[in-house]
Amino acid sequence: MTSLFQEVSPGAAEETPTRQITVTVNGESRTAVVEPRLVLAHLLRNGLNMTGTHTGCDTSNCGACTVLFDGKPVKSCTMFAVQADGHEVMTVEGLAGPSELHAIQEGFKEEHGLQCGFCTPGMMMASKALLDENPSPSEDEIRWALSGNLCRCTGYQNIVKAVMWAARKLEDQG
């Protein structure tokens, strides 16, 4: 269990309602005291120091904040942290194993599926959700599955290739 500490200024403590929540993040149980309006992305980034989850639009359009919520891709900027109480969240920090990268991470590097890297964590989490459901997707299926994630650098073609690369590797690994 982890405890979070945050100083509040005089007056704020009485006015601010809080709730204690416990969320399993990347397999580890984390407990935090949060304002009910705190969004999940901010809990991950500011409370748990997992800054791999980015925010880019505030309106659920860009997908940079995509994480897996009980295995399903969600946009963590549009979900409250308290909604995650008792649930499992997986972020980009949970993708790699202790010694080796996840096939999706390797695929993005191999196929030059990223440039500035800002959309990449969300893009990889959406890719994982796809490959978990559909281990050998077609190009169209990949493009559709990633259509909730915006990238301004790559033009997507290499991202599609990256996901195919990962699908092949995962298939080889059995």
Place this chain on the structure above:
Amino acid sequence: MTAVDEIKIGGMGASRRRVEDNRFIRGKGNYVDDIVLPGMLHMEILRSPLAHARIKSIDASKAWAMPGVRLVLTGETMAARNLAWMPTLSYDTQAVLATDKVRFQGQEVACVIADDPYIAKDACEAIVVDYEPLPVIVNPTQSLAEGAPLIRDDKENQSNNVVYDWEVGDKDGTDRVFDQADVISKIDLHYPRSHPAPIECCGSIADFNRATSKLTVYMTTQAPHIIRAAVALVAELPEQMIRIISPDIGGGFGNKVPVYPGYVASILASILLERPVKWIEDRTGNLISTGFARDIYLHGELALRKDGRILGVRMKATADHGAFFSDAQPSKFKIGLMHSAFACYDIPNAHLEARGVYTNKAPGGVAYRCSFRVTEAMFFQERMVQAAADDLGMDQAEFRRINFVRDDDFPHRTPWGFLTDSGQYGKCLDVGLEAIGYEEFLKEKEEAAKRGRLLGIGISTMTEPLGAGNSREYDILGIKMFDSAELKIHMTGKALLRTGAKTQGQGHETTWAQIVAHELGLPAEDILVEEGDTDTAPFGMGTYASRSTPVAGAAVAMVSRKIRAKARKIAAHLLEISEEDVEWELGRFYVRSQPDRGVTIQECAMAAYSNMPDGMEPGLENVAYYDPPNLTWPFACYIVTVEVDPETGVWDVLRLVAVDDCGVRINPMIVEGQIMGGLTEAYAMANMQFITFDEHGNCIGSNFTDYLLPTAWETPGIELHEVETPCPHHPIGAKGIGECAAVGGPAAFVNAVMDALKGTGVRNIDMPVFPDRVYEALQTGQDVSGAPPVRTDET
């Protein structure tokens, strides 16, 4: 021993996998919002809801009283410190926080600094601003109308809304050829307002330390050294006490070149509070207040001979600059490099008139993936070319070919005075036509037309000037546009390279090492590349306008050569021969008469610290400042085929072929990535990206629900081809590439749709070529203009 294998060590031409990816794929990038400093506070900006209004009063008492609020800044606070206004990069001024009136929707009015970003946002909402609305101007026609309200009444001697009048070219000579022309082709175009919208918004963390007097600012900037100079001048702080750190940047595309009020306010707040202050812009703030792009109207004319030769060109451009002229471009060119239009065509006479106007819209005019208005220049050029080919009844490919500058005509002086130096324009066009199957498609199109289907093919060919300077002609606020590289070879043969550029996804950490590997034979993986910290990097002008490879990349080659020159002396010493008898092959010096006897570059590095010749300065480090003799001139040919649905106006891309000649490619994988990214933005501009305004100056396009960016689903597949004409003056023969596709691409898409509509009487549909515009054009047989204001329910 022999030379090292260049591809094996990750040298030039290797599609080396990117070094920076190792942190990005692990979620371990270090973007500005990832940085947390002890005691850090958070800043939010209150923005104007009105586009033009006088500020009667600001009451921030409720905000001040909220728990957790540390400071409220208003125009008054700024004015007391002479910071209410700041200079722009174009010799204008811009309000930091509004004092007298607001001049566009989204303008910065107040800032709250609080313990937490949520509190800061709450407190912004508690600030009461009393506005007196004023008439609003959203386009140049309104701006230039008799009796139009004066937007910039803050400026002395400003009696109208004109920012500048500027002209270039030979008016009389051009008039003469128009008198002799067989045909004059005319067209009116609008390149709509767009926004670069990198997925990471802008932000800064200012950290002023009273004890040391040092100000450190982490900032999303593409040009940290320019920012340092600007802060020194505006805030009157000693420059050695200012450190600008540009950490990982989540895309720039020109959006992160200017100085924004948020940066300045966070700096002042940190100085006043003596604590770090973080400002992270939200998406709406980014879209409605930071550097927009384009928004230029053109009346274009071509004087034509019946045989297809272009005799002269006239362009009359009107640029809508918004409320402040804060374009980022070389100072002497008021409308950027608009006059680079038609550089790939052999045209004897040309004249360009440009007028800039103020409107009640966000300031900016940034070069969005573009070298200073060349995107507009090339779009206008290629739309004019297609219209002219149609007016003459000529094939659009053939019309281009007969007007191209020929391969043996270089160096070639363009009608507006640029010097192009290399290219194989005809060959690139041929490769593109072959790839798309031009003749077959024309037949297919004819067949399809018989069954009522509308197919079209669009071509766009262009050479564009990339890589400002040279310093004779290019400066920003007087600072010459050179760039720099510093290379330190450690005694173990490993190296640290720093440049004055700043990567935002271009992969400098990977490619710069490849240039050093090419010049010195050190494995690329042994070279650490760092950029973006003004306390450690040599002075440079930053990364934009595709200038990194043409300028900083050249500096990397030149500093490597300085190092090699010193290493050669060390090698002569180690081999006990005279320097004239030393030969170089990649990674190794050897005795000319005895090739087996040699020393590696790594051995020279060790000797530079342990066994240098008598009288030689120790060490193996150097710095190079590179002032390019000319711009680089890459060439591109983009060809698009589309099918337009006559029932709905929807158009689908059938194929997209790109032929790029950017000279020698340092890392082909990265070059191709740049081209695909650029083509996607080109498609976006032609198809969906659109910032417009209603008659009240409300921004339509203030979030990603209204401002549409293409996803993986819409984005067409891309077919890439290559031609290589090395740049004659660049040390490694490279030319800029980052922007070519975004610059040349849009016209190919629009030309394709217009080709599909040929014969309907429709000559132009302004971008974005929305289906409803195509539908309207098909119904009416008339052109469709996209100029604001958009109609609203009230009107």
